[in-house]
Amino acid sequence: MRASRWLVTATIVGTQLAVAAPAIADGGAYIELDRTYVQVGGTVEAVTYVAIPERQQDVLDRGPFYAYLVPADAFLQERKPPPSGTIRLGAFTVFPSGKQAFELRATLTMPDVPSGSYNLQLCNDPCTVAGFREPLTGFLTIAGTAAEARLIGERDWLQWRVAHLRQRADKLRSENEDLETGLAALQAEADALAARVADLQARPPAAPIDAPEDTDRPIVDAWALVAIAIALLVTFGSVALAIVFGRRHAPRVVVPDTIAELEEEAELRPVGR
16 A cells, blocks of 8 residues: 555656646655655654765855755745745755765654645745755645544555556557547458459350461471571581591502412511501
């Protein structure tokens, strides 16, 4: 339940800071509170952390710095009168935690005010320093009794839950509309394709197309005949030349008619061959 209430507080604080944005040009920082729902007369521990460059740390001499309880729809502005209903509470104590870092703490007692939401802000008196480079703001709810404070917390939690569920419902509704649109487009495309298929199936089969005979064109072109004739002439010429040169260089072979001629040729043949 504490985590849920923290979410409620963070949501409302973000809304409050957004409202203050026009009057606060350089943003804002949050004052942490140990509780955000407190009854009248109860105490709250407030703490915040700031960083101040060394050359600007003389701003701390303009303290002390107080916590102011401001109505939820109003904010302190430097060098301007505080809004109606603003109540000054306790002072912050400054603790150095480094060369440029400081921790500010305060224990605050809630005054007797009507039940409702309030802003908690830091400023000096009169208000000339509402923060250190950025305004400091917190948020809390004050009730007449502890039971009322608890019920207000439960109410705020339920309101936040309802808002969250409505946001989710709107998102799901938008996604559903996108899906329906896409489904309709796909269905239209499917219907168009089905119609085309049915149209093709309803058509009679097409007769085969015979190629027309070209009776005027000769079977073999004239240039092809000329090429064939030239090729044949070249082939015949090559064969004739081969025969002529082959006869011219071929050795003459004499076959002896008788055994006597054979013996005579053997005697004339040189030895060693």
